[in-house]
Amino acid sequence: MEGYGRMENVAKGDAGIGVVYSPMIWSDVEAITRQFDETWGHYAPFGNDKKLSMLLSYHFVLHYIEPATRGEIAHKNGQFMGVVLSRVVGQPVMFGNVAQEMAKIDERLNSTPAGHRALADLELGFEIERRMERQTDINDKAPAEVELFLVSSASRGHGVGGQLWSRTMDYFERSHAPAFYLHTDSDCDVSFYDRHGMKRIAEREEQRHPDDGRDPQMAPSKMYIYAGVPGRVKQTVA
Template sequence: MSTDPSIETLRIREAAAGDLDGIARIYGTLWCNTLRNRGDIEDAELAARFNVAMQLQDSPIALVAESDGEVIAACMVGVFDDGAPRPNPAWQQTYDELLAQATARAETADAKLEGSLFGDSREKATSRRFAATGNPYAQGQVNLIIIDPAWQGRGLGRRLIDAARGHLRDLGCSAFFLMTDNQSDYAFYDHIGMERIAEDHSQDTGDGFTVYIYGDAC
């Protein structure tokens, strides 16, 4: 699909403190609907805000795309120093506060809510294990890329990843990776020419869940 001309006029900038709710709105629309549909609105909002904050504090490169002042997409990118993730201290306090809220809520959560709160944390552990292997792609990682459904399919995902490449190159990285899974739209990464470099089955509980790791040059 050709790039929509309007995409080229969007502003891509560094994420600021006031963007958390806008990013969480997109995250919640994509991944918290089960909670929302059963009436757990506050839990859905907590899960979205906590998981976004977790990715932000782990992403020295945190980008948002906005249209008419509204956040419509985000791309969060981590950097590894000898296998260790480099933090983003600007988001640490926000993350700590939301972690405390999520941990307290998890004490009485059912399996669906617990998974919504901490599923991304388990995937984070998988990515860190991969980075610790010293794989040449493990210099940077696209931790999270999310796009408002109304803006999907118009070239914005490719544009955000290209912006991430540029920032990674500026930090001295020559390659990066990202993680997706067989229940997500992994074909997008095939479409833009990334290489599937590994698979991880550690989160398979009998349902065939497989994490796919894609890599590419910066």
């Protein structure tokens, strides 16, 4: 998948006129990171430190890209509108250079006390997610995962979220994945997953785990795992 060329699909229907869906290429990482930071990058302990916020967002995005076997971007007139990163067990990852890029970002984060503290908290959060996976045995039940589902405010009214979602379900079905899952938290609109036929199979409330050591100013109040069957979930998309 690495490269600069694109194979594009133009959306059909009035709401989606002019929206183009393309396989992700490496140069999309910058736009994904900017949107991620705009959506979720307001880390309370660091006030207005935009540079640190962007580095943390870049780490998050690379974390989601590293295992991904598919990425699809929505854009219109050159403007980023959304992305889904997903993976299916046994399929090749999109990019082989993510670990090296993440090491560079982590070195920059660890160069300051605030960055070091933030990175340690992020890594603890990812470990908690892995614990939740082990507790539910979800990786034994679902060979597919949505790593990142992100749409911009500019995408509203264009059906971008629904299109990206439906196309990802098509990918899972083509890959013969009987089930999939995703991680999310109370900072996201989890009602989207409820409306689209997914089941909440795990819930973790931060205040009930004070001994885990997470920074309460960074940690979401609740963390969830949702799971679903691709064909059934796709039927709920208008």
